[in-house]
Amino acid sequence: MKKDVKKYLLTAVAAVLLLAFPLLVDNLYIQHSFFMIFLFATIGLGWNLIGGYGAQLSLGHAAFFAVGAYTAVLFVIYQSLTPLIGGLVGVVIAVAVAGLIGYPCFRLRGPYFTLATIAAGEIVRTLLLHFQDFTGGANGIPLPYKGDNFLFLQFSSKAPYYYLALAMFVVVFFLVRYLEHAKMGRYLAAIREDQDAAESLGVQTHKVKMFALLISAAITAACGVLYAFSVSFIDPDSVAGLNLSIEIAVVVIVGGIGTLWGPVIGSVVVIFLTEMTNLYLGDIRSGASLVLYGLLLILVISIRPQGLSSFFRRN
Amino acid sequence: MGAILEVKNLKKSFGGIQALKDVSFDVAEGEILGLIGPNGSGKSTFVNTVCGLYRPDGGQVALRGKNITGLEPAMVARAGIARTFQASRPFLNLTVLDNVIVSALLDETLVDAAEKNARQAIEVAGLSQYINTKSCNLPVEKRKRLDLCRALALKPSLLMLDEVMAGLNPKEMEDGLDLVRAINRQGVTVIFIEHVMKAVVSLCHRVVVFDQGCMLADGEPHAVMQDERVVKAYLGGSYKPC
Ligand SMILES: Nc1ncnc2c1ncn2[C@@H]1O[C@H](COP(=O)(O)OP(=O)(O)O)[C@@H](O)[C@H]1O
Numbered sequence: 001m002k003k004d005v006k007k008y009l010l011t012a013v014a015a016v017l018l019l020a021f022p023l024l025v026d027n028l029y030i031q032h033s034f035f036m037i038f039l040f041a042t043i044g045l046g047w048n049l050i051g052g053y054g055a056q057l058s059l060g061h062a063a064f065f066a067v068g069a070y071t072a073v074l075f076v077i078y079q080s081l082t083p084l085i086g087g088l089v090g091v092v093i094a095v096a097v098a099g100l101i102g103y104p105c106f107r108l109r110g111p112y113f114t115l116a117t118i119a120a121g122e123i124v125r126t127l128l129l130h131f132q133d134f135t136g137g138a139n140g141i142p143l144p145y146k147g148d149n150f151l152f153l154q155f156s157s158k159a160p161y162y163y164l165a166l167a168m169f170v171v172v173f174f175l176v177r178y179l180e181h182a183k184m185g186r187y188l189a190a191i192r193e194d195q196d197a198a199e200s201l202g203v204q205t206h207k208v209k210m211f212a213l214l215i216s217a218a219i220t221a222a223c224g225v226l227y228a229f230s231v232s233f234i235d236p237d238s239v240a241g242l243n244l245s246i247e248i249a250v251v252v253i254v255g256g257i258g259t260l261w262g263p264v265i266g267s268v269v270v271i272f273l274t275e276m277t278n279l280y281l282g283d284i285r286s287g288a289s290l291v292l293y294g295l296l297l298i299l300v301i302s303i304r305p306q307g308l309s310s311f312f313r314r315n
Numbered sequence: 316m317g318a319i320l321e322v323k324n325l326k327k328s329f330g331g332i333q334a335l336k337d338v339s340f341d342v343a344e345g346e347i348l349g350l351i352g353p354n355g356s357g358k359s360t361f362v363n364t365v366c367g368l369y370r371p372d373g374g375q376v377a378l379r380g381k382n383i384t385g386l387e388p389a390m391v392a393r394a395g396i397a398r399t400f401q402a403s404r405p406f407l408n409l410t411v412l413d414n415v416i417v418s419a420l421l422d423e424t425l426v427d428a429a430e431k432n433a434r435q436a437i438e439v440a441g442l443s444q445y446i447n448t449k450s451c452n453l454p455v456e457k458r459k460r461l462d463l464c465r466a467l468a469l470k471p472s473l474l475m476l477d478e479v480m481a482g483l484n485p486k487e488m489e490d491g492l493d494l495v496r497a498i499n500r501q502g503v504t505v506i507f508i509e510h511v512m513k514a515v516v517s518l519c520h521r522v523v524v525f526d527q528g529c530m531l532a533d534g535e536p537h538a539v540m541q542d543e544r545v546v547k548a549y550l551g552g553s554y555k556p557c
């Protein structure tokens with residue numbers, strides 16, 4: 001009983017602090033960092049559905065992120081369509097792409113899914129580079145400024161993006177928390193443990209994995225939309241690169257794969273370190289961040305293979 | 316009563332080894348059928364082929380007249396056939412309860428409802444004292460019991476038990492046999508694979524004998540045990556007269 005009260009009090013304090021954060025800290029850089037933490041925590045929660053709970057390692061989630069980001073941005077540019085709708089179209093396309101990857105791969109065992117996700121990421125990136133008249137190619141594409149306008153997810157301050165990321169995080173967190181203990185989570189756990197045994201109990205493993213992947217892709221694409229509008233500029237390397245796919249996986253693996261809090265803790269650590277390297281090693285950034293992910297992975301896996309969240313677990 | 320399972324000319328080879336050469340027999344609705352034979356005679360391969368884990372090279376399997384040949388294992392389970400694995404395969408990092416909830420979810424959408432059914436199956440299987448134990452901490456014979464319990468929670472119409480009694484002492488074996496009888500009385504047809512002949516004779520209504528992928532005999536347990544070919548091929552070596 002007392003423990004419950006303490007838990008609710010802590011939650012309430014955390015909620016108030018998170019809501020008041022942009023009022024308390026007006027440094028734009030720090031506000032953006034917190035936006036990134038919630039954004040990556042959300043993507044990580046989504047990635048974890050298939051990569052963690054389902055144990056199907058994806059190294060191509062940037063594909064879904066990029067499809068969401070580019071679709072929403074291109075609809076604004078060519079159709080002046082609000083990203084609230086354009087983003088939804090992006091999510092649907094990302095889900096379709098996920099279906100194309102999952103359908104053949106989830107009937108096979110072995111590394112095929114991982115390989116296919118890497119390929120999908122590269123295909124999306126290559127297509128974005130190839131159709132440069134339409135997408136801006138390697139130069140990327142800036143978002144036309146439409147003034148402070150919720151319909152176009154454009155704001156004169158950083159705070160609204162922070163709140164949107166926070167809201168998305170909260171929704172996805174509770175969705176994943178629900179799914180983890182629902183039928184889908186139980187089936188994914190069975191698949192992770194022993195696929196043959198799971199099938200002998202009537203679990204249609206390819207369907208369950210597919211369902212997890214589709215939800216995962218949808219979440220990632222939605223995050224891509226929000227990201228694109230918060231930075232007002234996207235290019236293939238930053239939203240469709242293998243770097244991003246790896247960063248997403250590293251966030252979850254470092255934090256604790258297959259756990260609810262893993263992506264959250266992983267995001268705090270990885271984003272903090274990434275922003276630090278950006279700050280101090282800006283010139284050689286892209287190389288530096290990959291080295292950083294590598295070192296971080298080695299460190300965590302050698303000390304705490306279950307990820308950092310296991311430090312917080314009772315018993 | 317009619318046949319619940321009809322197996323016709325079932326064949327399965329692994330490379331050069333014909334594990335099932337040409338097997339045909341029916342299983343009657345409601346019976347406990349003993350399936351015996353020396354090691355390597357194809358009993359487990361039969362279970363795995365009927366369940367869809369192995370794709371048959373030829374032949375048909377029908378459940379209550381419906382062709383289920385070559386269906387994927389999940390669909391066979393959904394059609395009403397449950398099985399245990401000879402080397403039990405619990406979900407090692409899950410508790411006994413969470414293991415059984417997975418199978419109870421076949422008929423339920425909500426975990427709470429499945430949990431209720433799972434607790435019942437665990438009670439019936441006599442695993443209540445281990446309900447919150449992680450299954451990697453169970454001794455081998457309890458793991459086998461868990462396999463059986465999970466199969467039971469599927470509420471199958473046909474249950475195939477592949478050496479679930481191995482490693483039990485005589486008292487535990489008696490309890491195990493009583494459990495299978497109780498399951499059978501609920502209307503579940505059972506295919507029972509076992510090496511201890513006393514158990515087979517006391518439990519089974521009928522016995523089929525495999526030898527080197529072929530059916531050697533099929534009939535009433537006592538009669539089969541006295542069949543000369545059976546004695547020669549199988550019982551001569553490992554018959555335990557106890
Ligand atoms: N997955 C497999 N791969 C290769 N050979 C197998 C496989 N399963 C069974 N066999 C072979 O098939 C034959 C029958 O084995 P099995 O069905 O396990 O016999 P039993 O259960 O009666 O002891 C054996 O020769 C065995 O080595």
Ligand SMILES: [Mg+2]
Nearest residue numbers: 358359360401
């Ligand atoms: Mg066997």
